Amino acid sequence: MYSKKSNLSVLLLLSILILSSCSGVKKVAYFQKYSSTADSLKEQTAPPELYAARIKPKDMLSITVVTSEPEASKNYNLMAPQLFDPTSIGTSMLYSTPTLQTYLVDNDGMIDFPVFGELKVAGMTRKELEKMLHEKLNSAFNKEQPIITIRIVNYSVNILGEVLRPGKYNTVNDRMTIFEGLAMASDLTIYGRRDNVKVLRENADGTKNYITVNLNDKNVINSPAYYLEQNDVVYVEPNSAKSRSSGIGAEETLSVSALSVLISLTSIIVTVLHK
Helix, strand or coil: CCHHHHHHHHHHHHHHHHHHHHHHHHHHHCCCCCEEEEHHHHHCCCCCCCCEEEEECCCCCEEEEEEECHHHHHHHHCCCCCCCCCCCCCCCCCCCCEEEEEEHHHHHHEEEEEEEEEEEEECCCHHHHHHHHCCCCCCCCCCCCCCCEEEECCCEEEEEECCCCCEEEECCCCCEEEHHHHCCCCCCCCCEEECCCEEECCCCCCCCCEEECCCCCCCHHHHCCCCCCCEEEEECCCCCCHHHHHCCCCCHHHHHHHHHHHHHHHHHHHHHHHH
């Protein structure tokens, strides 16, 4: 009789473990219900548009103007002043290598560009700003059109909460998806809520808003926070299990451990007595 009850207990325990594991998968797996290539083709009703970041106040821009006419192009590059050794005056001047400086976009969305003065750049993509500068520089060069290269050098996001490596992460290509950001942070811990990730975003006009992202949902690719913008803050909140455990102190942990030992000993004694 005892053997049958033991077998029944084992089966019940295994059933509970299987059910709990299935429930865990539902809470942990990304892109759920995204089952086949056919689903992907069905949902794409129009050609996808590649993401392009828009310039915001407090962005740091690197802008270089290059042509085969160095004397003409140098007027449009923001270079650091050359330094020299004052003790060498009268003999040979020792100049440092000139370095290209960055442009800080001010609160009004402006930069102070050489020759042209203040330019409104906030809200533009890099390509749009390059086009505007090309139009302004057309008359300044005789032989060829300049090559204009623009980069946002401080494009970064902050990732906090239940991830393995919280911190500030940079990108060099002006684009970062929420999954790329989380990958940089070594993914969520098992205690992170994947269905309620918060993204705090400051807009170009100074307003701030929260965007909730459900990483379990296949439609996360349509979220306005799928592509992270400059200075976004991503917060992964702990699940209920982690929240409950955070309230347990050292004494409670010791009590639970002692209770577990007593239960194990009781189980062993009962097993021996029924043999």
